[in-house]
Amino acid sequence: MSDVLVLAEHHGTEVRKVTFELITAARDLGTPVVLWLGSGCDDSTLASLGNFGATKVLVVDSAEVSDHPVAPGAEILASLIGTMQPAAVLVASSADGKEIGARAAIKSNCGIITDAVAIAPDLTVTQNVFGGSTIVHSKVNHGTPIITLRPNSVSAVPESVTAVIEHISSDISDGAQLVSIVNRNVVEKGARPELAEADVVVSGGRGVGGAEGFGVIEALADSLNAAVGASRAATDAGWYPHQYQVGQTGKTVSPSLYIANGISGAIQHRAGMQTSKVVIVVNKDPEAPIFELADYGVVGDLFAVVPQLTEEITQRK
Amino acid sequence: MKIAVCVKQVPDTWAEKKLKADTSTLDRESADGVLNELDEYAVELALQLVEANSGEVVIVTMGPERAAETLRKAISMGADAGIHVVDAGLGGSDAIATSAVLAKALEGRDFDLIVFGSESTDARMSVIPAMVSERLGLAQVTFAQKVEVEGDTLTAERVTDYGFDTLTATLPVVVSVVEKINEPRYPSFKGIMAAKKKPVETLSVADLNLDAAAVGAGAAWSEVADFAARPPKAAGVVVTDEGAGGTSIADYLTTSKFI
Ligand SMILES: Cc1cc2nc3c(=O)[nH]c(=O)nc-3n(C[C@H](O)[C@H](O)[C@H](O)COP(=O)(O)OP(=O)(O)OC[C@H]3O[C@@H](n4cnc5c(N)ncnc54)[C@H](O)[C@@H]3O)c2cc1C
Numbered sequence: 402m403s404d405v406l407v408l409a410e411h412h413g414t415e416v417r418k419v420t421f422e423l424i425t426a427a428r429d430l431g432t433p434v435v436l437w438l439g440s441g442c443d444d445s446t447l448a449s450l451g452n453f454g455a456t457k458v459l460v461v462d463s464a465e466v467s468d469h470p471v472a473p474g475a476e477i478l479a480s481l482i483g484t485m486q487p488a489a490v491l492v493a494s495s496a497d498g499k500e501i502g503a504r505a506a507i508k509s510n511c512g513i514i515t516d517a518v519a520i521a522p523d524l525t526v527t528q529n530v531f532g533g534s535t536i537v538h539s540k541v542n543h544g545t546p547i548i549t550l551r552p553n554s555v556s557a558v559p560e561s562v563t564a565v566i567e568h569i570s571s572d573i574s575d576g577a578q579l580v581s582i583v584n585r586n587v588v589e590k591g592a593r594p595e596l597a598e599a600d601v602v603v604s605g606g607r608g609v610g611g612a613e614g615f616g617v618i619e620a621l622a623d624s625l626n627a628a629v630g631a632s633r634a635a636t637d638a639g640w641y642p643h644q645y646q647v648g649q650t651g652k653t654v655s656p657s658l659y660i661a662n663g664i665s666g667a668i669q670h671r672a673g674m675q676t677s678k679v680v681i682v683v684n685k686d687p688e689a690p691i692f693e694l695a696d697y698g699v700v701g702d703l704f705a706v707v708p709q710l711t712e713e714i715t716q717r718k
Numbered sequence: 719m720k721i722a723v724c725v726k727q728v729p730d731t732w733a734e735k736k737l738k739a740d741t742s743t744l745d746r747e748s749a750d751g752v753l754n755e756l757d758e759y760a761v762e763l764a765l766q767l768v769e770a771n772s773g774e775v776v777i778v779t780m781g782p783e784r785a786a787e788t789l790r791k792a793i794s795m796g797a798d799a800g801i802h803v804v805d806a807g808l809g810g811s812d813a814i815a816t817s818a819v820l821a822k823a824l825e826g827r828d829f830d831l832i833v834f835g836s837e838s839t840d841a842r843m844s845v846i847p848a849m850v851s852e853r854l855g856l857a858q859v860t861f862a863q864k865v866e867v868e869g870d871t872l873t874a875e876r877v878t879d880y881g882f883d884t885l886t887a888t889l890p891v892v893v894s895v896v897e898k899i900n901e902p903r904y905p906s907f908k909g910i911m912a913a914k915k916k917p918v919e920t921l922s923v924a925d926l927n928l929d930a931a932a933v934g935a936g937a938a939w940s941e942v943a944d945f946a947a948r949p950p951k952a953a954g955v956v957v958t959d960e961g962a963g964g965t966s967i968a969d970y971l972t973t974s975k976f977i
Pocket residue numbers: 605606607608609631632633634635646647648649650651652662663664665666667668669670673683684685686689701702703704755756897
C-alpha cells in the first residue's frame with residue numbers, strides 16, 4: 402500500500418485532535434506517515450500518534466522551521482511529495498494547514514481540495530459548500546491530491562501500531578525565510594475543550610450584554626463540558642477574546658450540539674456554525690433569523706433561560 | 719509606496735448560492751455581484767498606508783465583464799487606478815489557475831505591498847494569497863489583524879489558533895487581512911465621481927503571456943463528479959419562555975441524549 406502523508410497539527414507537545422482524525426482518514430487510503438514540523442514530538446506524542454495508526458513520524462525540528470511561518474513547511478512538504486510519491490497528502494483545514502498545502506501544491510504541480518468533510522478510498526472528496534446547503538463530490542486529477550480536512554468531520558478511531566520516529570534534515574531556502582516570527586502570543590485557553598474540536602459549543606452574542614454576562618454562558622458550557630464561542634459583536638466589544646469568534650472570519654465549528662444565546666444569526670455568523678448537527682437557540686426576539694436553524698428554540702431572556710438550563714443539567718447528570 | 723489590492727466580485731452575501739448543472743461552477747449571473755466584504759478591509763489598509771506614507775493604490779481583479787463595477791466600487795473608496803483581467807477563457811478557473819493569472823498581472827510592477835482579504839465569501843478557500851506569494855517568491859504575511867510599515871520593514875499580527883504571532887518582513891510583502899484590522903470607509907460622493915475617471919487597464923490572457931490551456935475550466939486540477947442540494951433541515955420547535963424555558967431545553971437535551 403502506498404504511503405499517505407499527514408501533516409500533524411500541534412501546538413508544542415499538544416497534538417490537536419484533528420491530527421488523529423487525519424490519521425484515521427489516511428488509513429482508508431494507504432499507510433499513514435506523519436510529518437511533524439518543529440519541536441514537541443516526544444515519546445508520549447509519538448505513542449499517541451501510533452495509537453491512531455501512524456506507522457512512521459518524520460520530524461523536522463530546526464530553527465528554520467520554528468522561526469518562520471508557512472513557507473518552510475511548504476518546502477519540506479513539496480520535497481517529500483517528490484521523494485515519497487504518496488497516494489495523497491492530508492492536512493487540517495486550519496490557516497497553517499491550508500497555506501502550507503496551497504504553497505506545496507504550486508511547488509509540486511498538484512491539485513488541492515480544501516475543507517473536505519469525508520474522503521473515500523478512491524480519493525473522492527466530499528465538501529459541504531455554501532454554508533452547508535450543497536454537497537459536492539470532487540477529485541484531484543493532477544499530481545498528488547492535497548486535501549485539507551475540516552476538524553470534527555471524521556471521528557478519530559484508535560488502531561494501535563508502534564510508530565517509529567525518523568528525524569529528517571532539510572535545507573530551507575532563503576526564500577522561505579523571508580518572514581520571521583518574533584513573538585508567539587498565547588492566550589490562556591483554560592480547561593475547556595478547543596473550540597474547533599469541541600463536541601458541544603455554547604456561544605454568546607450581543608445579547609449577553611457585557612463581559613460579566615459571559616459568566617452565565619461559561620457556566621452552561623461547563624455543565625456540558627463544552628467550549629465557549631462568541632459572535633463578532635461580542636468579541637469586537639471586548640467581552641470575550643477574539644479567538645473564540647465563530648463565523649466567517651472566526652472559527653468554523655461543526656459540533657454535535659451548538660447552543661446560540663443572544664445571537665441574531667447574521668450570515669457571517671452562520672457561515673461558521675451552520676453544519677452543526679443540533680442547534681439550540683435562546684433569543685428574546687422571535688424574528689431573529691437564527692431561529693431558522695434551530696432544532697429547538699426558546700424565545701426568552703437568556704438571563705432567565707440559561708441559568709435555569711444549567712441548573713437542570715447539573716441536577717440531571 | 720506602491721500598493722496593489724486584489725479584489726473579487728462575489729454573489730451578494732445573502733443571495734442563495736447555487737452550482738450550475740452543466741458546468742458545476744457557481745451560478746454568478748443569478749445573483750447581484752458585490753465586492754467581497756473582506757476585500758474592503760484590504761482596500762482600507764492600503765489607503766491608510768498610502769495616506770501615512772504617500773504613494774498609490776492599484777486595485778486588481780480577475781473576473782467577467784461585469785466585475786468592472788466591483789473594480790470601480792473599490793477604486794471609489796479612494797484608489798488611484800485599476801487592472802482588470804478579463805477573458806472568456808478564464809471562466810471556471812480553479813485557485814491554482816487564478817493565482818497564476820494574478821501573479822502574472824502583478825509581476826514586474828514593483829509593488830511594495832500586495833494586499834488581499836483573507837477569504838472570499840463564495841469559495842472560502844483562503845489559499846490565493848499564499849499561492850500568489852509562492853509564485854512571486856515574495857514574503858507572505860497572511861491572516862493579519864494588524865499591519866504596520868516603517869521604512870521598508872513590515873510588522874504584523876497573524877491570527878492563530880492560540881492567539882496571534884507577531885511577524886516581521888522586509889518589503890515587498892504579500893498580505894492578507896481579517897476584518898479586525900480596521901473599519902472600511904464608505905466611498906464618498908467625490909470618490910464615486912472621481913473613480914469614473916481613474917485609469918483602468920484591461921488585460922487578456924494573451925496580454926499576460928499565459929498559455930490559454932493553463933487557465934479556465936479545462937485546466938482545473940480538480941473536478942466535480944456530482945453535487946446535490948442538501949435536504950433542508952426539518953423545521954425545529956420554537957417555544958416562548960413562560961418560566962420553564964430552560965427546563966424545556968433540558969428535556970430536549972435529555973431526549974436527544976446529550977444529558
Ligand atoms: C467581513 C465581515 C466578517 C464578519 N465575520 C463574522 C464572524 O466571523 N462571526 C460573527 O459572529 N459575525 C461576523 N460578522 C458580523 C455579523 O455581520 C454580525 O454583525 C454579528 O454576527 C452580530 O452579532 P450578534 O448576533 O451577537 O449581535 P446582534 O445582531 O446585535 O444580535 C443580538 C441578538 O441578541 C438578542 N438579545 C438581546 N438581548 C437578549 C437577551 N437578554 N436574551 C436573549 N436574547 C437577547 C437580540 O434579540 C438579537 O437577536 C462579520 C461581518 C463582516 C462585515
